[in-house]
């Protein structure tokens with residue numbers, strides 16, 4: 463709720479902050495249990511910062527992160543540590559996120575023993591069961607990450623995350639570093655695990671076709687703000703915000719009979735350290751009006767559950 467994450471980028475002689483980069487500026491959303499929310503936008507829009515701030519890998523500047531009613535921002539380090547197994551993250555790069563010195567069995571088992579998820583005597587059997595859930599062969603237990611392809615390594619990362627019996631998982635571009643042929647396998651694995659264990663996902667990606675495939679709801683980010691939010695069908699069948707329309711029009715259509723008007727954005731993405739006044743999208747928006755240059759639009763509900771921040775919608 464009203465999540466803000468500002469980074470200090472300038473200080474005065476005494477070290478007091480004088481300039482901020484508003485990476486996430488007043489963003490609110492809910493993710494019901496057992497569902498997936500996709501978060502999309504260009505690089506630098508704040509989507510990864512949201513994921514990391516929720517996990518408290520970054521400290522919040524302001525706002526609340528409610529997990530089953532508890533505000534994660536207010537929890538002491540000890541309480542957060544106890545809750546940590548329930549909130550996990552899968553990173554983009556399966557090459558750098560696995561220790562080359564540990565076997566697959568140790569990578570998955572290490573955190574399980576640290577958090578006493580199962581007794582020591584049952585650890586190997588438990589790890590093998592988790593590996594099976596993630597499509598990893600039992601004989602991989604004694605092998606090292608460098609012996610595997612990117613897809614298999616991402617399965618190991620997923621196994622490490624789910625071994626802690628999480629409720630909520632931030633998936634931060636989990637298939638972006640993989641070949642297209644492997645991406646579908648990993649997405650389907652995440653969906654199968656969700657069906658089986660009722661996981662809740664925040665799925666961060668710049669790939670709209672992947673987000674369409676996996677998400678129940680979608681949030682579109684631009685320069686630190688959420689500019690559109692809605693159910694998957696609403697966003698993909700009836701995008702409202704000019705930025706969402708431009709993003710979608712850039713996706714190649716597999717069906718040549720479907721025609722979508724191409725929206726060409728003007729200019730580059732402005733610096734998040736010095737965003738435009740009024741609507742932050744006004745410097746690139748093909749429908750920009752006078753009011754847009756001075757007044758930031760409210761983020762409001764246009765139809766049930768479908769919100770947009772744009773002066774075109776009253």
Ligand code: SF4
Pocket residue numbers: 703704705741742743744745747748749750751754759771772773774
């Ligand atoms: Fe474009 Fe104005 Fe809407 Fe911003 S508020 S997206 S500039 S029409």
